[in-house]
Amino acid sequence: MMNFNYQNPTHIVFGQDRLQELDQLVPANAKVLVLYGGGSVKKFGTLEKVLAGLGNREVFEFSGIEPNPTFNTLMKAVEIVRAENIDFLLAVGGGSVMDGTKFVAAAAPYEGDEVDLLKAGFAGAPITSAIPLGTVATLPATGSEMNMGAVISHDIGKLPVMSPLLYPQFSILDPSLTFTLPPVQIANGVVDAFVHVLEQYVTYPVDARIQDRMAEGILQTLIEVGPVTLAEPDNYDARANLMWSATSALNGYIGVGVPQDWGTHMIGHELTDLFGLDHAQSLAVVLPSLWKLRKDKKRAKLVQYAERVWDIREGSDDEKVDLAIEKTRDFFESLGVKTRLSQYGVEHNQIENVIKALEAHGMTALSETGDQDLNTSREILEDAYAA
Structure with a gap:
């Protein structure tokens, strides 16, 4: 067996009806941006439950993160984070939404050309700070809810972003939220x-x-x-x-x-x-x-x-x-x-x-x-x- 280091800081909240614990997981004074993909989280009531769970916090929304999330779309979310001084991100969706949210977390405080975060690839992205994030998983597939990696699409290709700073602080995994998936x-x-x-x-x-x-x-x-x-x-x-x-x-x-x-x-x-x-x-x-x-x-x-x-x-x-x-x-x-x-x-x-x-x-x-x-x-x- 090879030498290794292992640490995984993500708090997993697994099981049915765990969304009601969201208020205990997000910092009480956080200004939150909720990120999601298409209309399914609205259609099936997941977003409504998430917003209710965030209580009286100041909450903003960003929708439209694609499968294979694109740099251009995510940069629009970065602009919101910077303009509104967002200090917590909450991904609601599958792996693409989680990956996209990780990129936003890294890109928003980054002072250089954000494309550099992609070009660094597996050699180690130059990430020295990131906005804290959590996830509500609605699709069992990628494992992004409990790791530090993301894959983002750009004109130069599909490229990874990785950093220990991008582990979600928590991830809510309620299998019943996946019942409506095609x-x-x-x-x-x-x-x-x-x-x-x-x-x-x-x-x-x-x-x-x-x-x-x-x-x-x-x-x-x-x-x-x-x-x-x-x-x-x-x-x-x-x-x-x-x-x-x-x-x-x-x-x-x-x-x-x-x-x-x-x-x-x-x-x-x-x-x-x-x-x-x-x-x-x-x-x-x-x-x-x-x-x-x-x-x-x-x-x-x-x-x-x-x-x-x-x-x-x-x-x-x-x-x-x-x-x-x-x-x-x-x-x-x-x-x-x-x-x-x-x-x-x-x-x-x-x-x-x-x-x-x-x-x-x-x-x-x-x-x-x-x-x-x-x-x-x-x-x-x-x-x-x-x-």
Whole structure:
């Protein structure tokens, strides 16, 4: 196991009817900006409950944060924060709203060109201060409610913003708030959480037994409850397990002391940026093909994944790996998430545009060992395209 530091300061408030505790979580004298996306939080009454929970505080609203939140939209929220001297941000929505709110938290006190916060990327954004924030999660998927990262869309690409200052102070996770989500968003959430785990788990062994078994438990839970949440939208227990799985997939715990890949995400971000695929759809397209092309590099963990997650006990190691990849693809498909690039209307000759984008964004040495070059990424996309 590798050396690591771990600290997660986010206070999780989990369970039904926890929104009524909002007044105890936000500082009493705070001037609050509530940020959200489209009209669903209004339509289903979540926003009304949030505003009631904030009591007599001075509250402003900012709506319209898109899926894959954009720099230009978020800068409008930054202007409100600066003009009104906002000192607390509350994200109400899914991962995109939370990610966008984190960027606003970092950008509002920043005195330079806010684009620099994006250009710094994984090297560490130059964030020395941030406005405190909390979240009310309405979509189980990204884990943004309990981590310090965000991904923001800009003309220069989809880029990360990361800082320990961006951990939410608290996150309210009420599974019943997700009952009204359309099936496609639930399916996407299951796939998103599933791949988050796999990016940290299917790399190479370092004898991290606790991390491995926690990862395997999350994967098995998602396999169990994913179909149930689609078939039974009001099943609280299934939705609660899905929600906590999504949070646990990316709150840092299973990723400490182990190598991580994230190559699927980096290619997937380009597919979303260029062709408009949902984030989870892009992951479902890339992952099986990436494993197929790189199974020799990931063999030991793929065999472990086959045996422990899918209970594949018979056959050679090669046969176990191939069947595990097939079962993973079938699982995504069973949720209604297509796994071939051609199924999303992308033309074959557009693959080269993805490679050019990867090169432009410096994504030329991906994988847990940095040996996935552009030629390998091209082969992965070629395989992912096939019908």
